[in-house]
Amino acid sequence: MKILVVAEMQLGKLKPSNGAAVRFAQDLAAKTGGSFDIVLIGHGLADLAAGLNKYGAGALHVIDAPRFENYLPGSFCAAVVGLVQAEGYTAVIGGEATTSRDIFPRIAGALGAGMCKGVSAIVDAGGGVAYQRAVFSGMALRTERIHTPIHVLTVDPTAVGEPAEGPAGAVKAFAAPGGDDDSVKFVERRRAESGRPDLAVAERVVGAGRGIKSADYLETIGTLADKLGAAIGSTRAVVDAGWLPNEFQVGQTGKAIAPKLYLAIGISGAVQHSAGIRGAKTIVAINKDPEAPIFKIADVGIVADLFDVVPKLIEKI
Amino acid sequence: MKVLVTVKPVADPNTPPAAWIAAQQGKPTGEVNHVANYFDLIAVEQAIRLKDVGVDDICIVSITGDDKMAQVRSAIAMGANRAILIDPEGKALEWHQIAAALKHVVEQEQPAFVLMGKQATDDDASQVGSILAGMLGWPQATFVSEMEFNADRTRVKVGRETDEGVEVLDVKLPAVITCDLRLNEPRYATLPNLIKSKKAPLERFKFSELGIAADPQVTVEGFALPAGRSGECRMVKDADELVGVLKEMKLV
Numbered sequence A: 001m002k003i004l005v006v007a008e009m010q011l012g013k014l015k016p017s018n019g020a021a022v023r024f025a026q027d028l029a030a031k032t033g034g035s036f037d038i039v040l041i042g043h044g045l046a047d048l049a050a051g052l053n054k055y056g057a058g059a060l061h062v063i064d065a066p067r068f069e070n071y072l073p074g075s076f077c078a079a080v081v082g083l084v085q086a087e088g089y090t091a092v093i094g095g096e097a098t099t100s101r102d103i104f105p106r107i108a109g110a111l112g113a114g115m116c117k118g119v120s121a122i123v124d125a126g127g128g129v130a131y132q133r134a135v136f137s138g139m140a141l142r143t144e145r146i147h148t149p150i151h152v153l154t155v156d157p158t159a160v161g162e163p164a165e166g167p168a169g170a171v172k173a174f175a176a177p178g179g180d181d182d183s184v185k186f187v188e189r190r191r192a193e194s195g196r197p198d199l200a201v202a203e204r205v206v207g208a209g210r211g212i213k214s215a216d217y218l219e220t221i222g223t224l225a226d227k228l229g230a231a232i233g234s235t236r237a238v239v240d241a242g243w244l245p246n247e248f249q250v251g252q253t254g255k256a257i258a259p260k261l262y263l264a265i266g267i268s269g270a271v272q273h274s275a276g277i278r279g280a281k282t283i284v285a286i287n288k289d290p291e292a293p294i295f296k297i298a299d300v301g302i303v304a305d306l307f308d309v310v311p312k313l314i315e316k317i
Numbered sequence B: 001m002k003v004l005v006t007v008k009p010v011a012d013p014n015t016p017p018a019a020w021i022a023a024q025q026g027k028p029t030g031e032v033n034h035v036a037n038y039f040d041l042i043a044v045e046q047a048i049r050l051k052d053v054g055v056d057d058i059c060i061v062s063i064t065g066d067d068k069m070a071q072v073r074s075a076i077a078m079g080a081n082r083a084i085l086i087d088p089e090g091k092a093l094e095w096h097q098i099a100a101a102l103k104h105v106v107e108q109e110q111p112a113f114v115l116m117g118k119q120a121t122d123d124d125a126s127q128v129g130s131i132l133a134g135m136l137g138w139p140q141a142t143f144v145s146e147m148e149f150n151a152d153r154t155r156v157k158v159g160r161e162t163d164e165g166v167e168v169l170d171v172k173l174p175a176v177i178t179c180d181l182r183l184n185e186p187r188y189a190t191l192p193n194l195i196k197s198k199k200a201p202l203e204r205f206k207f208s209e210l211g212i213a214a215d216p217q218v219t220v221e222g223f224a225l226p227a228g229r230s231g232e233c234r235m236v237k238d239a240d241e242l243v244g245v246l247k248e249m250k251l252v
């Protein structure tokens, strides 16, 4: 297959999920006897482009114009579709994240191509390939086969490893079709700065659930997180209560994470939350209810009052 | 203002995965209850709340068989005016086909905008909204948790939930808008409204009448259960022992 990886940016930096997309492209190229290129879209990209051009891609396309300063689905979709058609790509791959979730189905629709979202593995299927992905809150895996000439895929970063390094490819500027368009305008971004590691890729995550009782206790949770060098994650219950903003939510409808250590504090372990921590290496649960479902997926557990245990952990770690 | 709201009946999220898989494979199983997709109920609730800004015709659209009528009915009973049902005639339709069927309805109805759930909790695909917007050539705003219309209702300012915080966009109508959890808390349908909803006008089509390519772009090849986690949970008695175990595992 002739593969195009669509790299994503996050607040002016390359997004960690790009690594999984490149790795999946490398594997798919090896399996189908193909090759892969990468495209980066934005404005003022010269420095970032270099950081992407170390994985053995044939080419690194750069689409750089003032109108791509902020991500917007319509214009970014038109740019990718224009490049796919100009170069004749047969697969378009991105890392699973909120931007790819927004734009990839639109790209697939515009190309008349079938799409699989959040794929975790390539499966041999009668001479061709099929893709495995988690469905139903991660409680089942499903193998899906795409029948169109072009395959559109987003890749689950918690299921796919790091890309191999390789020589730099030719850097090519691509003049994307389309012009200024006022149908969607970027207004602003509201974001809480924590100074802690990025939840999506942190090696350690302290997860806070409704058991912490109030937003006030987040200060103590933060102290523990800082002792561990951890990011803070949370459940929907905590986000709904307004104790933390939405980008902290882990689970089926939040982020999927795969840290080495997930410390679940006062979290019941509902399927929708568990869906997001399936990839964690070690799950440690602190919950006063011995029947809490979190203990079914935890590796280490303690049945105790978190208000008693957490201060002791802070003291002893 | 007329609004289309899409509703997909899905398996109850608490269904045991093996039973869900069996049902997906067409094996008879009594264990699977269906509910309206929760994100779609948020979309219905939002439409109802937008009566204040001039929404006076809420039309539910669902592509589903008659056996899931109760789930669609529960959505109508929240406060919709009418519904359009498209019978898939027993076929498993994929996202592109669903979007194509919705496009057909949008062209017939010409709503001011389409409200949808951000994802179906069975497929977890999050595809149909963006495909539909692309097919229509309409702007899209996905994962929306805030909506505010301008004075002449030609544009809507939305807050979108993203990995990097809330992104505020100003979107021209008509558009496709998909709803996230924080947009609202859907109301329950009351019994009197459930009874009343049986009188709501219902228009029916068959998928095969819509002239959409019958061949799916994506097919399901099989299912598996994910490998379980390591197994037993090692229980510790106090914070001291917990720290000891974490050190032993080289996690702290």
Ligand SMILES: Cc1cc2nc3c(=O)[nH]c(=O)nc-3n(C[C@H](O)[C@H](O)[C@H](O)COP(=O)(O)OP(=O)(O)OC[C@H]3O[C@@H](n4cnc5c(N)ncnc54)[C@H](O)[C@@H]3O)c2cc1C
Pocket (backbone or CB within 6 Å): A208, A209, A210, A211, A212, A234, A235, A236, A237, A238, A249, A250, A251, A252, A253, A254, A255, A265, A266, A267, A268, A269, A270, A271, A272, A273, A286, A287, A288, A289, A292, A304, A305, A306, A307, B038, B039, B121
């Ligand atoms: C469509 C849909 C999508 C959803 N998506 C997500 C998602 O992406 N992510 C997500 O997290 N949820 C999601 N949910 C919500 C999910 O179903 C649960 O409601 C939520 O995860 C529960 O959060 P919690 O564990 O913090 O709260 P609870 O379930 O209330 O659990 C609190 C826990 O704290 C324990 N506790 C209380 N006090 C103490 C104490 N002093 N010491 C120790 N333990 C204590 C209790 O025993 C309990 O187990 C979704 C729901 C729906 C319907």
Ligand SMILES: Nc1ncnc2c1ncn2[C@@H]1O[C@H](COP(=O)(O)O)[C@@H](O)[C@H]1O
Pocket (backbone or CB within 6 Å): B006, B007, B008, B009, B037, B039, B040, B061, B062, B063, B064, B095, B098, B116, B117, B118, B119, B120, B121, B123, B124, B125, B126, B127, B128, B129
């Ligand atoms: N069969 C269907 N009938 C009506 N709406 C649907 C159907 N399938 C999907 N949708 C809508 O598309 C949204 C996203 O679904 P999905 O892309 O499958 O995750 C859902 O929240 C529904 O609003």
